[in-house]
Amino acid sequence: MEKRIINPWQWQDERSYNQGVEVKQIESTLYCAGQAAVHPDGTSSDADMRTQLLLAIHNLEQVVSQAGFELKNIARLNVYTTNHPEFFSCFDIFTEWIAKNEIKQVSTVVEVKTLFETLSVELEATLVK
Known part of the structure; x- marks a missing residue:
């Protein structure tokens, strides 16, 4: 896989994303459903934004790993949140995670009226290798 950042x-x-990502010579693509703060037993978290984001x-990370991909394979990462100010109050977690994993992605952050049950943030990713 060859990735070119535009x-x-x-x-x-400073916002931990790119305007464009061109990907060539793709072996496979992984489309991840929105991942939110859902515990292994299927219950939704009612914790604060920081805890839910983590x-x-x-x-x-679990979905990506089980699929045999690496986090640096993320080409698109969309964020859905029920509260922009709360999400950006813990944006440091997001940007540090992006940098640590050498993710070079395009992103869109969208505030939505609600997510499932008590959820406040959801991450939707597309990966290539």
Whole structure:
């Protein structure tokens, strides 16, 4: 797989995403359903945003690992949140995780009215290798 990052500007660098990602010579693609703060027994978390974000990241990592991909294979990572200010109050978790795993992705952050039950953040990823 060959990944080329397209950034006509530099301002997005501080926000941990890219304007475009071109991927060539793909072996396979993994489309992940939105991963949220759902515990292994299927119950939804009612914790704060920071705790839910950490659990959503953990759940995404499990899906990616079980599929035989690496986190750096993420090409698109969309974030759905019920509260933009709360999400951005713990954005450091997100950006540190992106940097630590050398993820070079395009992203969209969308505030939605509700997510399932008590969930406040959901991560939807597309990976290539």
